Amino acid sequence: MSTPRTVEVPASLAASYAGAFGDTGTAWIAALPALAASLLDRWELRRDGPPGSGEAALVLPVVRADGTRAVLRLQLPREETAAALIGLRTWNGAGMVRLLDHDPGSGTLLLERLGSRSLASVEDDDEAMRVLAGILRRLVSVPAPEGLRSLGDIAAGMLDEAPRAAGALADPAERRLLRGWASAVAELAGEPGDRMLHWDLHYDNVLAAEREPWLAIDPEPLAGDPGFDLWPALDSRWDDVVAKGGPSRVVRRRFDLLTEALGLDRERAAGWTLGRLLQNALWDIEDGSAALDPAAVAMAEALRGR
Ligand SMILES: Nc1ncnc2c1ncn2[C@@H]1O[C@H](COP(=O)(O)OP(=O)(O)O)[C@@H](O)[C@H]1O
Ligand SMILES: [Mg+2]
Incomplete structure (x- = not known):
């Protein structure tokens, strides 16, 4: 059966945009089939x-x-889209999916097709984390080019925000x-730091591939210290980590491996990881939360006892 010409937008994506961006999100989703159709035409692509x-x-x-x-990867353009x-372009395929073309108007990317399997399908956690670490090592070995947000600015912004945000938490x-x-x-x-993170x-952002066994997708780069890049790996498949009863053990093992x-200097890497917990917490508090995410509290505890 051939793929229909009209693009069906998955309900989960529509819900995620309505939740995150309100009317702007809903309007962007409504316009998405027409945008996709025009790019399929312009680039002579067959579905x-x-x-x-995601x-x-x-x-x-x-x-x-x-x-x-x-x-064809379509996304509501944000600051991260330019990054x-x-x-x-800078990684140019090294450890990373290759860029084939892009549409500056909509921020749409045409990317090399990778496999459908992600590292989430690799059950042995050491094995999955070793693959991720190998890719991350290559990615952060590249000096950041001009034009990226810097961790220095992000850290200064967080330090500005933190006292007021702390006051919004219910529990002393x-x-x-x-x-x-x-x-x-x-x-x-x-x-x-000055590496490209x-x-x-x-x-989920590491996919099986052909020209290399595994490649990264979905970057939102900034210039900074690689220690600030560990949290998504430490937090991977968190529900499983908790279900297996050992958040501390798993976090420490992953932290050691990474x-x-x-x-990396362990002290600094732990400090920057707390910085990621802070960044997430500041966003949650801005969205009206008055409590910390239990997963963040558990991760901070695990890092303290490492
Ligand atoms: N180059 C690619 N080749 C094959 N599948 C891809 C590719 N890029 C993304 N995908 C699939 O689309 C999903 C969402 O893409 P992603 O870039 O991670 O966006 P999101 O920001 O929504 O997570 C991925 O989890 C993967 O399943
Ligand atoms: Mg993703």
Whole structure:
């Protein structure tokens, strides 16, 4: 059966956009089939299977006129969209999916097609984490080019925000915890680093491939210290980690493996990871939350006892 010409937007993607962006999100989703159709035409692409999606992107498998398999990746343009383009160009396929073309108007990317299996399908956690660490090591070995957000600016913004955010937490123990994360960032903020970070390298963002066994997708690059890039890996398949009863044990094992593979100073890497917990918490508090995410509290505890 041939793939229909009109793009079906998965309900989960529509719900995610309505939740995250309200009317803007709903309007963007409504316009998505027409945008996809115009790009399929302009780039002479034939659809080749049902659409995929994550939280942010609609991903259409396609075949180019010359027979190459690719995917069309559509996403509401944000600051990170420009950063993703810089990252894809700078990494130029090394450890990362290749960029084939892009549409500046809509921020749509035409990417090399990778496999359907992600690292989340690799059950042995050491094996999955070793693959992720190997890719992350290559990605963060690249100096950041001009034009990316910097961890120095992000850290300064967080330190500005933290006192007020702490006041919004209901539990005094959680307020102390959040202030502690901010202190850890304050100690490191003077040396924010200059590598190109992926920012979101977790198991679902590493796909099986042909020209290399595994490649990364979905970068939201910034310039900074590689220690700030460990959290998505430490947090990967968290529900499983909790279900197996050992968040502390698993986090410490993953942290040891990652810091060893990347040759990172453990103290600094732990501090920057608390910085990621702070960044997430500040977003949650801005969205109206008055409590910390239990997973973040568990991870901070695991790092403290490492
Ligand atoms: N180059 C690709 N080849 C094959 N599948 C892809 C590719 N890029 C993305 N996908 C699929 O689409 C999903 C969403 O894409 P992703 O870039 O991770 O966006 P999101 O920000 O929504 O997570 C991925 O989890 C993967 O299943
Ligand atoms: Mg993704």
